[in-house]
């Protein structure tokens with residue numbers, strides 16, 4: 575079976591982890607510092623704070639921004655649940671906005687409809703590796719004095735107008751879960767250029783300690799271990815190579831798939847890093863989606879649906895009373911998308927096989 579996702583780890587990661595294990599400094603050693611420094615350099619930001627997951631990165635970013643009960647945060651309806659849940663963690667309200675039909679990313683026109691006097695921030699998600707329309711969303715944030723959180727969990731190394739994502743917003747939040755463009759197994763990072771926010775993030779991940787045993791604020795233990803950071807340093811060094819392979823795989827699929835389906839759209843001024851290769855199948859496609867997934871599986875091809883429901887239709891949000899009929903584009907996408915393998919370990923032979931099986935649908 576060609577898996578839908580598979581992390582690429584090898585000698586550089588193994589050597590770094592062995593180094594940590596032999597050093598005895600499993601936490602609080604030099605690798606977390608090194609990883610944070612290298613990540614800040616890579617994203618062109620001043621501060622990078624490593625943490626335990628992408629969900630925690632979003633959580634502490636919102637806490638550092640002072641989001642609290644009574645506040646609203648505008649969130650795209652088509653994303654992984656964690657994006658919206660992080661707003662609930664603050665006792666604040668996620669307000670769902672629709673997404674663009676082509677890029678699947680937050681739709682600036684709909685965002686304008688969702689802003690109220692209670693809105694404090696917008697979270698944009700660079701979904702599947704395609705940066706969202708940063709310039710339009712930045713303008714909205716400026717006009718309405720809102721914080722901008724970039725959810726970069728799926729877009730390490732993606733670029734907008736030649737600049738790396740994670741460097742545009744008030745904060746950028748990354749995930750290093752095992753299937754991401756780079757991994758630490760589990761892990762996360764928050765980037766920012768704001769020294770006050772950088773300082774607050776540091777306190778939040780480390781028990782609110784400004785000095786050892788001096789707890790100036792309510793904090794947590796959300797620190798990354800040196801074992802994770804050792805993997806991260808090695809992965810970051812290979813990220814561009816991983817992304818080149820993803821892009822090459824996506825370009826092959828774009829030019830060789832000729833079944834009646836929509837291949838991923840890419841805007842001109844961006845670098846898409848294909849965290850997922852998401853196609854759309856409509857009425858003209860000869861199979862229903864479930865049947866197509868079975869057909870792919872029977873032919874040794876893994877696939878997945880990202881995402882089978884828009885977030886507002888998740889049982890959690892329905893129970894909270896969110897209106898069922900909203901965000902029509904996100905809802906329609908959830909019925910028509912399907913992700914195909916694009917990760918760096920997909921071989922040329924795999925790509926040929928995927929195309930010949932899909933082009934053979936009837």
Ligand SMILES: Cc1ncc(COP(=O)(O)O)c(C=O)c1O
Pocket residue numbers: 627628629630653654656657699725727728748749750751760761762
């Ligand atoms: C868009 C998005 N945001 C946030 C997260 C949460 O990251 P983590 O799984 O590291 O907690 C993910 C993870 O899949 C994600 O895809």
